[in-house]
Amino acid sequence: MKKTSFPRQDIRVLLLEGVSRSAVETFTAAGYSQIDFHEKSLPEDELKRRIADAHVIGIRSRTQLTADVLDHAKRLIAVGCFCIGTNQVDLAAAKALGIPVFNAPYSNTRSVAELVIAEAILLMRRIPQKNAECHRGGWSKSAAGSFEVRGKVLGIVGYGHIGTQTGVLAESLGMQVIYHDIETKLTLGNARAAAGLDDLLARADIVTLHVPETAQTQNMIGAQQLAAMKRGAVLINASRGTVVDIDALAAALHSGHLAGAAVDVFPVEPKGNDDAFVSPLIGMDNVILTPHVGGSTLEAQDNIGIEVAAKLVRYSDNGSTLSAVNFPEASLPGHPNSRRLLHIHRNVPGMLSRINELFSRENVNIDGQFLQTDATIGYVVIDVSTSEAQALQLKEQLAAIPGTLRARVLY
Numbered sequence: 001m002k003k004t005s006f007p008r009q010d011i012r013v014l015l016l017e018g019v020s021r022s023a024v025e026t027f028t029a030a031g032y033s034q035i036d037f038h039e040k041s042l043p044e045d046e047l048k049r050r051i052a053d054a055h056v057i058g059i060r061s062r063t064q065l066t067a068d069v070l071d072h073a074k075r076l077i078a079v080g081c082f083c084i085g086t087n088q089v090d091l092a093a094a095k096a097l098g099i100p101v102f103n104a105p106y107s108n109t110r111s112v113a114e115l116v117i118a119e120a121i122l123l124m125r126r127i128p129q130k131n132a133e134c135h136r137g138g139w140s141k142s143a144a145g146s147f148e149v150r151g152k153v154l155g156i157v158g159y160g161h162i163g164t165q166t167g168v169l170a171e172s173l174g175m176q177v178i179y180h181d182i183e184t185k186l187t188l189g190n191a192r193a194a195a196g197l198d199d200l201l202a203r204a205d206i207v208t209l210h211v212p213e214t215a216q217t218q219n220m221i222g223a224q225q226l227a228a229m230k231r232g233a234v235l236i237n238a239s240r241g242t243v244v245d246i247d248a249l250a251a252a253l254h255s256g257h258l259a260g261a262a263v264d265v266f267p268v269e270p271k272g273n274d275d276a277f278v279s280p281l282i283g284m285d286n287v288i289l290t291p292h293v294g295g296s297t298l299e300a301q302d303n304i305g306i307e308v309a310a311k312l313v314r315y316s317d318n319g320s321t322l323s324a325v326n327f328p329e330a331s332l333p334g335h336p337n338s339r340r341l342l343h344i345h346r347n348v349p350g351m352l353s354r355i356n357e358l359f360s361r362e363n364v365n366i367d368g369q370f371l372q373t374d375a376t377i378g379y380v381v382i383d384v385s386t387s388e389a390q391a392l393q394l395k396e397q398l399a400a401i402p403g404t405l406r407a408r409v410l411y
């Protein structure tokens with residue numbers, strides 16, 4: 001087996017939050033055997049202890065990799081988010097430490113879109129209330145307040161991967177789709193851009209949110225926006241809990257201004273399946289509550305496990321950072337006949353010439369060199385035909401260049 005900077009069986013992989021077993025299989029098939037698998041996220045003190053020994057960590061949306069937590073990750077080379085959202089990771093802090101972060105940008109897109117469509121139909125038919133009533137032994141067969149979705153206006157806030165996929169499914173049911181996004185987007189089918197968020201809220205029968213968690217989307221749906229929605233409209237949130245002011249939503253539902261809501265994500269979510277869920281929406285018959293399962297289908301989780309684990313393996317074995325969310329992207333060829341040195345540094349003037357001077361001084365011929373930079377960091381990959389001992393020595397010399405964040409060698 002080809003050696004990496006140290007044997008694959010010495011690379012410690014910490015997998016949290018019950019990521020799919022397909023991830024474990026992917027690591028195992030690639031020769032990684034030290035896999036510490038946990039069904040739940042860890043309390044912060046335990047996380048800090050375990051991350052200190054890990055070379056690779058895999059998380060989902062619960063685990064907060066703050067700058068403080070990452071500061072304990074002295075050996076960490078890469079982070080895998082086994083999901084779409086990466087807001088749970090301090091991406092800038094990870095980058096400053098020379099740690100690329102990977103995710104699975106599309107693997108659960110369809111699962112979320114299907115759930116949203118199902119919820120739109122259920123809410124428009126007032127099924128949550130009817131279901132709750134039947135469970136209590138009640139029976140009120142009536143069409144009052146129940147509508148088809150055909151011909152209704154679906155307002156999509158955040159017309160990205162999930163938003164567009166939801167729009168396509170909605171149109172196949174005969175819905176009219178309008179959307180609002182901060183970027184200019186390619187419009188699919190007969191969807192139309194709304195004039196702005198207020199315009200969308202005023203026109204939509206169903207509003208569904210598909211924005212990421214950012215400073216801008218924090219409480220973007222508050223009391224004022226809820227009041228701007230049509231009376232009797234419904235709201236679906238399967239994006240992030242921080243996007244909606246949950247108390248304002250509870251008030252809009254209690255007052256009857258909104259006819260219903262489906263909420264999958266919450267400002268505070270339980271750490272794991274044994275912890276209690278608390279929300280002002282509990283007990284409201286017209287609200288569908290789900291435990292952040294928008295992307296939780298076996299198909300999606302299986303695919304995510306394979307996709308993210310494969311990206312982590314590829315980075316660990318080969319140095320490729322393709323599709324990293326916080327890092328210069330380099331898609332690298334194999335290096336069957338040379339040893340590969342990786343150098344991550346602050347992007348300051350003169351860095352490349354200092355690196356090249358080192359190889360010239362040591363009289364080492366460079367077989368191949370790749371450089372990718374962004375505004376703050378640079379990533380240089382250098383293939384050389386040297387002995388293992390010299391490659392190690394070069395790695396130490398590279399690490400000593402001022403401004404270096406990380407240096408690794410792949411044999």
Ligand SMILES: NC(=O)C1=CN([C@@H]2O[C@H](COP(=O)(O)OP(=O)(O)OC[C@H]3O[C@@H](n4cnc5c(N)ncnc54)[C@H](O)[C@@H]3O)[C@@H](O)[C@H]2O)C=CC1
Pocket residue numbers: 084085086105108109112157158159160161162163180181182183210211212213214216217238239240264265292293294295296
């Ligand atoms: N409930 C669940 O299990 C899941 C939730 N998600 C959440 O859904 C979010 C969206 O996922 P994707 O569609 O894949 O992301 P995406 O990045 O493809 O789309 C997000 C869209 O939101 C737009 N946007 C950003 N800020 C905005 C703002 N202030 N106002 C209007 N539009 C804004 C962006 O321009 C982009 O078009 C993820 O960030 C994640 O937080 C994703 C997967 C599963």
Ligand SMILES: O=C(O)CCC(=O)C(=O)O
Pocket residue numbers: 060061062082083084085086108292295296
């Ligand atoms: O399934 C998960 O743990 C998180 C899903 C999600 O919210 C995401 O993919 O961003």
